[in-house]
Amino acid sequence: MAESPTDKVKSSGPATNRAEKSRQSASAARTDKVKTESVPEYPITTIAIVAPIVGWLIPGGGHILLKRYVRGVLLLISVLAMFLIGLGLSGHVYKPNGGDILDILGFVGDIGTGALYILARIMDWGSALSANAAADYGKTFIIVAGLLNFIAAADAHHIALGKKP
Amino acid sequence: MTITLSHFSAAVIFSFFTSIVFGITQKNSPREQFRYGLQCFLMFVGGVFLAGWLMWLIRR
Numbered sequence: 001m002a003e004s005p006t007d008k009v010k011s012s013g014p015a016t017n018r019a020e021k022s023r024q025s026a027s028a029a030r031t032d033k034v035k036t037e038s039v040p041e042y043p044i045t046t047i048a049i050v051a052p053i054v055g056w057l058i059p060g061g062g063h064i065l066l067k068r069y070v071r072g073v074l075l076l077i078s079v080l081a082m083f084l085i086g087l088g089l090s091g092h093v094y095k096p097n098g099g100d101i102l103d104i105l106g107f108v109g110d111i112g113t114g115a116l117y118i119l120a121r122i123m124d125w126g127s128a129l130s131a132n133a134a135a136d137y138g139k140t141f142i143i144v145a146g147l148l149n150f151i152a153a154a155d156a157h158h159i160a161l162g163k164k165p
Numbered sequence: 166m167t168i169t170l171s172h173f174s175a176a177v178i179f180s181f182f183t184s185i186v187f188g189i190t191q192k193n194s195p196r197e198q199f200r201y202g203l204q205c206f207l208m209f210v211g212g213v214f215l216a217g218w219l220m221w222l223i224r225r
Contacts, residue, residue: 071189077185078182078183078186079182079186085170088166088168089167089175090167134170140179141175141179144179148186151186151190152186154190155189165193165194
């Protein structure tokens with residue numbers, strides 16, 4: 001018996017539906033992607049760029065700029081105290097260098113203190129190389145003060161973006 | 166000005182200020198920040214004691 005055109009349509013029905021569904025889901029995925037690309041969840045604003053820069057230059061400054069006064073002051077006290085104790089322990093302040101990898105990393109850590117580092121270089125603080133345990137502690141205090149300030153600046157960026165209250 | 170600190174007092178001061186920054190930057194609410202900061206401080210100081218006893222055992 002010959003198959004009628006109606007039967008042909010009936011037999012190809014489920015396959016057509018599947019193809020249609022897959023087209024629709026692909027189209028929905030494309031629309032979602034376009035939406036995600038066009039409207040970022042946390043848009044970059046001017047304050048999101050300025051706050052971490054201020055936070056780097058003045059420890060806690062980014063938080064103070066964003067009206068998180070208590071956090072800002074605590075960060076300022078912590079980073080400043082670590083930097084000053086480091087200097088008091090005769091810690092070395094690294095200059096920009098291209099020599100030993102540990103010296104380069106020491107410089108990267110030190111530069112994290114922002115304006116404090118610039119001030120130390122201008123005033124020639126921490127330029128002496130002392131070979132004793134206290135000076136080693138001091139050097140570590142200064143480097144860690146800088147690294148903590150980098151974390152604080154990143155935190156200010158997250159607050160400005162709205163990722164963190 | 167020169168400061169003289171023992172290894173232990175330097176470690177405690179280091180732990181104190183580092184814990185403050187960790188608490189503020191890693192948690193959201195003030196309560197969580199205080200708890201996390203305190204936890205970090207205790208872990209730092211506990212680590213100092215643990216390392217001290219380990220070195221004492223190695224030396225014996």
